[in-house]
Amino acid sequence: MVVAFIKGYMIFCIVLVLIYLVRHFLFAMQRLAGRQRLYYNDIHSSDMKSITVVIPMHNEEQVLSYVLDSLLECDYDRDRMEIIPINDNSSDKTKELLDEYHKKYEFIRPLHRDCPDRGKPVGLNDAMQLATGEIIIVFDADYRPAKDMLKQLASAFEDPEVGAVMGRVIPYNTNKNMLTRLLNLERSGGYQVDQQARYNLKTIPQYGGTVGGFRKDILLSTGGFNPLVLAEDTELTYRLYTSGWKVIYANSAECYEEAPETWEVRGKQIRRWARGHNQVLFRYLPKTILTKHMNLREKLDGIMLLFVYAVPFFLLVGQIASLALFFLGEFSFLAGWWVLMFMAIYCSFGNFAPFFEIGTALFLDGIKGEAMLLPLLLFNFYFYMWNISMGFCDAIADVVTKRKVKWAKTARFAQKKA
């Protein structure tokens, strides 16, 4: 009975991996040979939406001047723009530095939060109460937006159906070490192929919580961000789709970010993402299936996207199950199906879309040589499999215990601006 169950589970894993294989392959082929949809960055309008740029910060004295100085250079009508850096319970000099900026520039209006409930969602909720703009644009404190970034992102909201827009992030510390080199590959694949293909195919490009924006009134009318959800960005994506709005991806709205430079920091980050994403899975799976506002294609992709941080957990269990079958001498159940088995293993290494999507992305980005690094993503695969599985278990524990999530910040590595 147990052996039969494990065998059944193995087949489930193989089917699961094959489904995601097809998805990744389709996305890669779409980017290489499919019709590309135009983004709205060519729209010139003298009537741009009013925007509030919000930057959540917690102990960001090292990096905050980069993002603020870049924003000061941005091209956007003065009367339609304000900047609200959120100083969220910082214990370093973030407060003093922000106050200095406000002393120089009236439209940089810091929000100082000094209260027990720290976190990005609550910080954003407070900032939205103060914001005068129709559109909230969010950057992390380590980002360096280009001059035309704000116009590129705000253009999307000329479309009355767009609830949120997401830009592309590019690590600037690629050459720091092997991890950052590999993260550069992942970012390339994730944005240049995965997100853009979903935009092209009119499925679900994902709002990523930074280098992006959303309509303030939608959030305010639906109660703001939920402080119990760690992945407020993914939650917003599904909240928008299940209520008739769309998210679009702006591949040309590129912004530099700092990629984590140590495995420890990256591990914590990915575990937090997995926990948050799976919280959204538990909340939005039924809504995604039942909503009238999404068509079949959006629902299928939406469901697959919801499961992306659950699949590594299933695969981890699958690998343990395969070991069990091996030692029980029951592994011959796939005799004759071995081709499928090999394919599944091959693809399970590809769960983070390295082979198709990253290869395609490197080709499109003109850095084909970096494809030599692809085999090293095997290490990432197991590293992520473990951390994501931990995140998945965290999310289950959240549901069971109804505990309050604690917000954590990714450590910064940049040197302070002179």
Place this chain on the structure above:
Amino acid sequence: MHIIIILAIVFVIMLLTPFVSAIVYCKSRQGKILTIRQEKIKDARYFGKSFAKLVEENVSVQKDGVINLSKEETYIDGDKTTEFPSIVEELVICREKDFVAPEGVKGFAGEIYSNHNVIINKKNVSLRAAYAKECMIVGDAVSVDRWVDAEQTLAVYDNCDLGMSASAGQRLSVGKGCSFRRLYAPEILVGQYPATYVNPMENRESRILEAAKQLEVVRNVNYVSKDMTNSQGEADITVLTRENLVVLENIIVRGDVRSHKSVRLCDNSVVCGNIFAEDDIHIGKNATVLGNVFTQGSIYVEEGAMIGKPGQITSMIAKDTITMAKNVCVFGYVSCERGGKIVSSNAENASANVEFLTKPQFTTQICFDDIEEYEKLSVEGFRKQELLKSVKVDVETKEVAKSMFFGCKSLEEVVLPESVEVIGAYAFADCFRLKDITACSDMSVRTIGTSAFENCRNLQAAIFGETLQSLGAAAFAGCSGLKRVQFAGECGLTHIGDHCFNGCENLESIELPDSVEVVGVSAFANCKKLIEISVPAGCETQPGIEQLRQETEVQVCVRSL
């Protein structure tokens, strides 16, 4: 046994090779950080402007007919040269005279720059690129390889190929049979000639320009028909639909239109917002779209249609093609990836007598004497109307709306009624020439919004009446000409926002009323001539005053109440 060992070794080698080579690659070569052009900005006239800037910066230091633009190249001085070869390989620069394409020249392989006008009115001439500091004429059947740009007006006659981009700073006319990729001008007259200019608003009702009301969202419909409109034929709706959508004749849709298939506007219909579609968009005869038009397919615009509205910039963008008939007017930008075409006509064209396109006539004076007309003004108001000189509001209104006259750089005179209580944020910001708002003392102004008069450098005095309660942040910041700020004796002002008078370099002294409770940070920062400030007791600890005491030598006189 040996074979097994050999196979095992081969297996291990094959297994490890990708990893070893990846590690070697990683260690031996630096990764490439993808380049983001941090300085890039959106400018539809980028080609012309950047070329003109390069020429103007370098022409004065040229040597022996060689100019250093992006690289060193020889050029022809168009002011002195009269003989040109049939194919002109060099760059041509005219600083004193107009450039007129000489007889016998078949092509210009280099760019043309003129400090005045450029006239290319010979048939079948090919042209790489041309820039005119004033106006330009591009005659029949001229083929442009890259771009043409004129600072003022550009008149293009029939059957031209306009290359990558044709743009003008004020007005552009494009004759029939022309093909293009991108067009830009504040006013683009399509299928028209300079002599046949017709004001596109002449046959349209001015009510379509009024501000939008509360809009209802209507989903998944196929038609916007009469039964969705009020008695004036207006539908106060925004349409979001997965279906093909048709807006029937003579209907005014106040909101936006978004279809996941195609959109057809029937003749004389109006959409006050934007149109977005996945498939083709057909805009019927004399139809109007006041906002942007965007599609992943193609756009077809029939005779007499208008896209955008006077004084504003909007865009018409298609992934595929754009086809326009005659007498179409677009205010702003037109772009299509697969090339656009103006419908050709067999009728005789007007190019026998080529002439410059006239410059647009801008409104310089506005007077409101109808309250309804004033209150229905579009939210945009007169924002960035750079030639507006005077405004008189002669109606009983309580408010000057947010950003209403923002960036009216020539605005000198504003007369507001006594009834005004609120001056909205940025209402007069960047009106560099605005001299006088003494009317504030006669009005019942309670609140002056954020940056309401920021950078009004010519403003000499600000005198406030008793009703004033709040001055917003940066309300008078950057008013470098401001010498006198005076409050009425019984003035009830309690709040002076952050940066309120920051950068008022000529302000020497100021006396804050007794009622003031809050003085924001940097309220008087960078007031270089400020010697003395008189504040009521209790106010001296406010951030704006505290800052003066600590960082400057300004004398802070504290009055006891």
